[in-house]
Amino acid sequence: xxxxxxxxxxxxxxxxxxxxxxxxxxxxxxxxxxxxxxxxxxxxxxxxxxxxxxxxxxxxxxxxxxxxxxxxxxxxxxxxxxxxxxxxxxxxxxxxxxxxxxxxxxxxxxxxxxxxxxxxxxxxxxxxxxxxxxxxxxxxxxxxxxxxxxxxxxxxxx
Amino acid sequence: xxxxxxxxxxxxxxxxxxxxxxxxxxxxxxxxxxxxxxxxxxxxxxxxxxxxxxxxxxxxxxxxxxxxxxxxxxxxxxxxxxxxxxxxxxxxxxxxxxxxxxxxxxxxxxxxxxxxxxxxxxxxxxxxxxxxxxxxxxxxxxxxxxxxxxxxxxxxxxxxxxxxxxxxxxxxxxxxxxxxxxxxxxxxxxxxxxxxxxxxxxxxxxxxxxxxxxxxxxxxxxxxxxxxxxxxxxxxxxxxxxxxxxxxxxxxxxxxxxxxxxxxxxxxxxxxxxxxxxxxxxxxxxxxxxxxxxxxxxxxxxxx
Numbered sequence: 001x002x003x004x005x006x007x008x009x010x011x012x013x014x015x016x017x018x019x020x021x022x023x024x025x026x027x028x029x030x031x032x033x034x035x036x037x038x039x040x041x042x043x044x045x046x047x048x049x050x051x052x053x054x055x056x057x058x059x060x061x062x063x064x065x066x067x068x069x070x071x072x073x074x075x076x077x078x079x080x081x082x083x084x085x086x087x088x089x090x091x092x093x094x095x096x097x098x099x100x101x102x103x104x105x106x107x108x109x110x111x112x113x114x115x116x117x118x119x120x121x122x123x124x125x126x127x128x129x130x131x132x133x134x135x136x137x138x139x140x141x142x143x144x145x146x147x148x149x150x151x152x153x154x155x156x157x158x
Numbered sequence: 159x160x161x162x163x164x165x166x167x168x169x170x171x172x173x174x175x176x177x178x179x180x181x182x183x184x185x186x187x188x189x190x191x192x193x194x195x196x197x198x199x200x201x202x203x204x205x206x207x208x209x210x211x212x213x214x215x216x217x218x219x220x221x222x223x224x225x226x227x228x229x230x231x232x233x234x235x236x237x238x239x240x241x242x243x244x245x246x247x248x249x250x251x252x253x254x255x256x257x258x259x260x261x262x263x264x265x266x267x268x269x270x271x272x273x274x275x276x277x278x279x280x281x282x283x284x285x286x287x288x289x290x291x292x293x294x295x296x297x298x299x300x301x302x303x304x305x306x307x308x309x310x311x312x313x314x315x316x317x318x319x320x321x322x323x324x325x326x327x328x329x330x331x332x333x334x335x336x337x338x339x340x341x342x343x344x345x346x347x348x349x350x351x352x353x354x355x356x357x358x359x360x361x362x363x364x365x366x367x368x369x370x371x372x373x374x375x376x377x378x379x380x381x382x383x384x385x386x387x388x389x390x391x392x393x394x395x396x397x398x399x400x401x402x403x404x405x406x407x408x409x410x411x412x413x414x415x416x417x418x419x420x421x422x423x424x425x426x427x428x429x430x431x432x433x434x435x436x437x438x439x440x441x442x443x444x445x446x447x448x449x450x451x452x453x454x455x456x457x458x459x460x461x462x
Contacts, residue, residue, distance in 0.1 A: 098456060109334075118462065119461045121461055
């Protein structure tokens with residue numbers, strides 16, 4: 001019979017072996033969501049470890065959504081909206097851009113692994129770009145590994 | 159002896175120009191049954207005769223603009239507030255965000271040569287880089303430079319002799335120079351100490367939401383127990399909500415019972431915002447807020 005600590009160690013390895021990333025994507029209703037739809041109807045293949053949440057506009061995104069996802073175990077985040085100038089509400093993505101840029105800098109300063117946070121502009125006609133972006137994002141999240149590893153603290157404190 | 163400050167405030171109340179004065183008062187208090195000590199505390203004055211307890215010296219560290227958004231203070235038609243340069247910056251942001259009206263407020267500007275820090279440090283950290291020794295916006299200016307200069311000289315001598323480093327600046331520089339992994343560990347170590355007393359939020363003049371996102375439970379956005387990763391989410395969100403707004407008055411770090419490096423995050427964000435958008439908070443009341451405006455040519459190299 002193996003000792004409890006060994007069992008835990010074994011389980012850990014098992015999790016590592018079978019681990020697949022879970023990426024949450026927030027897509028704007030008017031461009032990126034339609035772009036992802038186009039990728040589907042065009043039968044494009046892309047990595048399937050992504051779960052899509054539809055938002056009215058990338059301007060609707062609150063960085064809190066991103067934090068909440070990460071807190072609850074998402075390994076990576078992708079936020080996608082219309083290209084600048086194409087926003088259904090004219091300016092939503094311009095405001096979003098400022099929020100994302102500063103939020104990303106804040107996470108960077110905290111030492112958060114930026115391979116887990118991605119932003120993109122994907123229009124309704126860019127099904128091919130969508131599949132390319134998803135593959136890129138998921139491969140980077142795979143490199144970064146499970147999010148649970150991030151919260152393990154080192155023994156020797158700074 | 160009646161000071162200029164007391165005379166001016168007496169006049170304001172006597173002529174019914176204002177109905178409330180937010181100021182600093184000095185009292186004798188026994189602390190823990192020890193000997194009597196002279197302490198400074200924020201006071202709310204509604205009667206002219208009470209103005210005799212108003213003082214202004216380098217122990218007046220509090221940022222009184224925190225009270226301006228309170229219901230009890232808003233109920234008064236006109237309010238006068240004693241404010242140093244750094245405090246006026248936060249008043250400026252409150253006006254910019256339509257929380258208070260400039261015409262409902264009489265700002266008693268105080269020229270300031272620096273206020274005291276904690277026990278280890280005779281002068282507050284924020285005063286080292288202060289650009290507003292004379293306030294940029296005020297109705298009445300109280301110039302007590304003379305009284306303060308004496309103390310300041312003493313303070314500076316002390317600082318020189320001890321060769322004090324600025325602890326806030328030191329923390330910031332240390333974190334800024336770390337590599338990302340170390341920085342992440344440092345954040346985990348620091349923010350796991352947080353006991354979620356929310357003193358930083360309560361004392362902040364710009365955290366004026368009637369219901370804070372952390373208090374919401376349906377749905378719950380940020381975990382409430384004082385553990386990771388909820389603590390980290392709270393502090394990242396706090397820093398983000400203050401991005402482009404924080405005026406670096408340093409009250410959060412002063413109030414924090416666990417000595418967390420709270421202003422470090424705020425300072426970094428102020429720096430980022432200045433570099434990226436040439437935006438500095440608290441200087442103009444008629445400027446568009448950072449996140450309420452945009453430029454077509456804003457940075458987007460990070461977007462795929």
